[in-house]
Amino acid sequence: MGLPASLYGQQAEVRKQLPVMPLMPSELSAAMPNAVKGWKMKQATAKNTYTKWIQARAIRVFESEPKRKGDKILTVSVKLTDTGRFYPSIQFFATSSTLNSGKGESSARKRVAGLRGSEQIFPDGRKLIRALFDGRFIMEVLLPAGIDDAQSELFINGFKFDALKGRGGKPVKRLPSTYTMRSIDELNPERNRSYQMAIITAKEVQQMLDQIMAVDPSIAEDGDGS
Numbered sequence: 528m529g530l531p532a533s534l535y536g537q538q539a540e541v542r543k544q545l546p547v548m549p550l551m552p553s554e555l556s557a558a559m560p561n562a563v564k565g566w567k568m569k570q571a572t573a574k575n576t577y578t579k580w581i582q583a584r585a586i587r588v589f590e591s592e593p594k595r596k597g598d599k600i601l602t603v604s605v606k607l608t609d610t611g612r613f614y615p616s617i618q619f620f621a622t623s624s625t626l627n628s629g630k631g632e633s634s635a636r637k638r639v640a641g642l643r644g645s646e647q648i649f650p651d652g653r654k655l656i657r658a659l660f661d662g663r664f665i666m667e668v669l670l671p672a673g674i675d676d677a678q679s680e681l682f683i684n685g686f687k688f689d690a691l692k693g694r695g696g697k698p699v700k701r702l703p704s705t706y707t708m709r710s711i712d713e714l715n716p717e718r719n720r721s722y723q724m725a726i727i728t729a730k731e732v733q734q735m736l737d738q739i740m741a742v743d744p745s746i747a748e749d750g751d752g753s
Contacts, residue, residue: 547663547696549575549583549609552709556585560605560685565678567592569602574710577724580613581706589682601674605682606667611696620644620659639666639683656683664691702726 549555552573559571566589573585584606591601610616620643627640644658644666652672656679659665666686670679705723712718 544612544614545698545700546580546611546613547698549581549611550691550694552583552585552711554690555583555607555609556711556713558687558690559585559587559607560589560682563589563681563685565592566590566603566681568714571713572711573713575706575708577708579615580611581702581708582611582613582616583609599673601671603671603674603679603682604667604669605685606665606669607686608665608667610663610665612663617659617663617665620665623659626656626658638686638688654679660688661692661694 552575556571556573561568568587569590570586570588572587573583576582576584585608586604586606589603589605591598591603593600608616623643623645625641626644626646639656639658642658642660644656647655647657649655654670656668656670657665668679668682670682703726705725708722708724710718710720
């Protein structure tokens with residue numbers, strides 16, 4: 528069965544949209560769940576990534592604090608990605624269903640209800656909830672088997688969507704020639720790093736090679752003595 532014409536139209540419209548530059552990793556990290564009762568934060572990192580477009584991604588990992596000796600320690604991973612509205616990064620959601628609020632109409636579920644996303648349950652019982660917010664931010668929550676709805680909602684409710692809403696940015700046709708890539712570790716700030724990344728097209732690479740060859744054609748030799 529093909530997609531409805533209206534959905535085809537929506538996808539075409541999204542493809543026409545120019546992407547924007549992502550938020551700083553620190554800005555994205557500020558919108559993440561922070562203190563969660565009964566859970567200890569074990570990782571809080573954020574960095575820029577690059578796959579045909581620059582993105583920002585924040586990850587936090589929490590471990591449960593056992594109430595009784597012998598209780599199994601559970602791990603929850605939450606992720607937030609600013610895709611910059613780059614279509615290949617969000618096209619999965621173009622055909623995704625909208626999330627519902629689930630049983631009980633909880634306040635946490637209401638926050639993601641109506642957003643395009645998915646809930647996937649793995650063979651080992653883990654559940655992955657994904658949702659697209661504001662047409663560019665991807666929220667992901669990976670829950671362990673055995674966690675109850677009340678606990679999982681603490682993490683969904685911990686995202687500060689209001690800090691992201693309306694952060695449209697100026698559409699751009701292409702990336703700048705250089706961009707400062709940043710990596711932050713909130714629990715180990717001595718590991719914070721930044722570096723300049725040069726961004727050039729395949730055509731520019733070929734032009735650079737042609738210029739080098741013009742100066743020293745011997746570079747093209749195999750040099751293997753055959």
